[in-house]
Amino acid sequence: MIKIQGLVGGYSSEKPIINGIDLHIEKGEFFALLGPNGSGKTTLFKLVTGQLPVLEGELLLTNHPISYYSKLEKAKKVAVLTQEIQISFDYTVEEIISLGRYPHQTGFLKSLSTKDKTIMREVMQLTNTEKYKDKQFRNLSGGEKQRVLLAKALTQEPEILLLDEPTNHLDIKHTFQMLDLIKEWQRTRSLTVFAILHDLNIASLYADRLALLHGGKFLEVGDSETLRKEEQLAKVYEVLIKAESHPVVPKPQLLMTPGNVEKEKVVAFSENFSFYQDEEYVHIKSSAPLRTISNGVVGEGIKWHKHFCNFHVSKTYHCNDPINDIQQWLTERSIPHEQTVGMMTAVQLSDVVVQKEKIEDLELMAVVTAGVGNAVDITKTALKQIPVTIGTINIMLFIHAHLTDGALVNGLLSAVEAKTKAMHDLQIMDPQTNTLATGTSTDAMVLAVTQHGEPTPYAGSGTLIGKGIGHIVYKAVTEAILTYQKRVGLNA
Template identity: 65%
Template sequence: MIKIEDLVGGYANTTIINGVHLEIEQGEFFALLGPNGSGKTTLFKLITGQLPIKKGEILLSGKPISSFSKLEKAKKVAVLSQEVHVSFDFTVEEIISLGRYPHQKGVLKQLSKKDWQVIKEVMEITKVSHYRKTQFRMISGGEKQRVLLAKALAQEPELLLLDEPTNHLDIKHTFQMLDLLKERQQSMGLTIFAILHDLNVASLYADRMALLHNGAFLDVGGVNTLRKEGQLKKVYEVEVNTQSHPTVPKPQLLMTPNHSLHEEPFYFKDLYKIEQNDQYIHVQFDKPLRTISNGVIGEGIQWVNHFCNFHVKKNYNCSHPKQDIRMWMEIHDIPYEQAVGMMTAVKLKDMVVIEKVIEGIAMLVIVTAGVGNAVDITTEAKKRRKTQVGTINTMVFVDANFSDGALVNGYMSATEAKVKALQELQIKDPDSNTIATGTSTDALLLALTQNGKQTPYAGSGTDVGKGIGQMVYDATLKAIRKYLERVKN
């Protein structure tokens, strides 16, 4: 669709773009990325003809773009720049109707029935129809941007050039605009070349992208270009961490400010307080911890500082557990958005708390346990007996800095230790009469202060992994023994 060959250009005697090569295919959404001063706007102006080309060539559909007349170019290419200034006092409808100029025939260039159909359609899809008779100068910057997009779409171009198209838009209208462009791309084969500042937005919408650095392309490729943390750090000069979006297979970026890398030292035991009564156990930390859990709420990998285990009756109706835990937290003024919540039918007074320092690492483990629902996960699935009181809920807090991989390692270490305790006590699955591996409703939390040098491992071959294992094993043994003694009595 558009091909750039050895392009060189800039302002007067200053060269900004140095020998750029790029090819964008028909129907592609291509994003141009780079920090301020990298040359993005200069490249955009060279493509649109606002700046003269010193060297190289730009081809549009295989022909030099300079060979097209202005009218021919306007039928193929539409431009939406950052500027929203309009010299004359036109209405919104009049601004949008200018987009039909390349398609109008005759000397008087009057709008045809088809022109009005297109104008009406683009006003509706850009959600500016109710402004149609409003003077352009009277609407907000975001509304102006949508009007100018409608004008560009009214041209019915094959190629749409966008310079920061969401610059004046809030989150809602940013996604509305980009969803609209993506739909247009997919349904009509529209080719889109867009300068974008927001790397996360670019990842979600672009098919390919180029990273511009000092007037040259450092990288051109698919969205996984944004997984190259070292490259992004070099270009943007900030700490960058990539992660996967939770629902679509695209990378998302997290920027780390320098101030957060230099925290004041603290004493682990001073960070938390434990409240326990017949209704709940509440562990509150003064600072958020990095957590991985399968709690009823706060599940997955999170940053939270409230950790709760609620008591429920043996015949608890568990049809709405998330709503129930949120309600209980609200009653006790615990912010559920910053919490991990579990539930159990065992007596909370039987909880086991172990605090230790192992190999210089401070740890806290809290376990409540019942084994009435003991299950051997390796046996054939079948309809189980009526639910009994029995859940092993484990909370592990460690004063260390884990990578995401180490979080998973540590979670495995805690699980292995729990299974070892069940084996030691010969706890059996009553349906199969084999040694249980857990209960059907176990919950496990691992929480880290993220203090100190980061460790990538926390498995059984590490001091911290062994420490987690030892403490979880000891706490689980004691908690199950308390439960068994209570059942016996």
């Protein structure tokens, strides 16, 4: 559909900006052009649209040079939407959109046919611009104008849509609405899209392929996985970039780190936490956000949190909507649920165990409640869904260390191993299988680290951190289970 070979061009033949680019964009493909200001994106765009002359090489649209097409033929084939939204004359929105049908009109007077009006009406409905049709274009907001110009472009029924940073004037909602609509036309009408996008995350979500332009040349052309190359992106954009996976779609999303990040004041680990406890909940608050990995009811995954809460519920509590319940309880106590890891337990909170350890320079704290009435041997239990009951070993583990995400997972595994060993040594049995239990059916855990000190990628059983985790979790879980057994009248 678009074929570029050895392309050289720019504003001056003596110093071209684009220096030997090869590219092939297939029919029905969404291709995004990325790069910082000055990389040559706009120059390449103007070469493709014919606004600048090609000095060397070849640029073909559907196997023909741009010069092969008359202006009218090119307008039937290609629509252009730029970030410039100035219109010289005072047209209504409907008049602006009607201009998109001009290449398809016949006759001397070029009047709108029934087909033209039908297409205009369909596109205005799709772009949500019909309500503006009688308004003067100049009276619209920047975002509304951009949607009108998109409607004009789509009304052309082009084979190729060229976009130059089309979402610059749009808020988040309308950015996604516009690109969703373009993707739908790409899918249903085999529309070929060639877009300059400045937002790397948007490009990752919408482009089938993308190119990274730097100094007038392509550093790389590929799919969205190209954006996982952090060192290459940092070189091009001169910003520290971290690639993460989107939680819903299998695409990378990029996090930029400013160069003037103010480091949190280092507070002594022993002074970093405030602790509140009553019959209804336990609340540990950190003076600074901690990097966490958790399977808590609220705050699951790998995130940052300042609040850690364990709520008491009755043994007859029905888990219809535990997330909403905990969020409501947090709100009632003026604790922001967005910054909180929240758990629940039927164990009496007066039995909570708090263990603190210092091993060489490593400081740890474990806060544990344990009930083992629903203990389960995960290797022997019947392969069917078991109704959720409240028993639960809840572990909150805090460490004064700097762990990578991989080390967080390592640390969580170390804690699980220690919990299971404590249960085995205490001979906790699965009542259904009469075998040693490995946990309970509703265990919850959070590992939270201060992220101070040198980063470490490991926290397994062969490391000091892993051994520290195993030591403190084993002690705390053992004490919590013994306390629970004493309360319910069982022999340790």
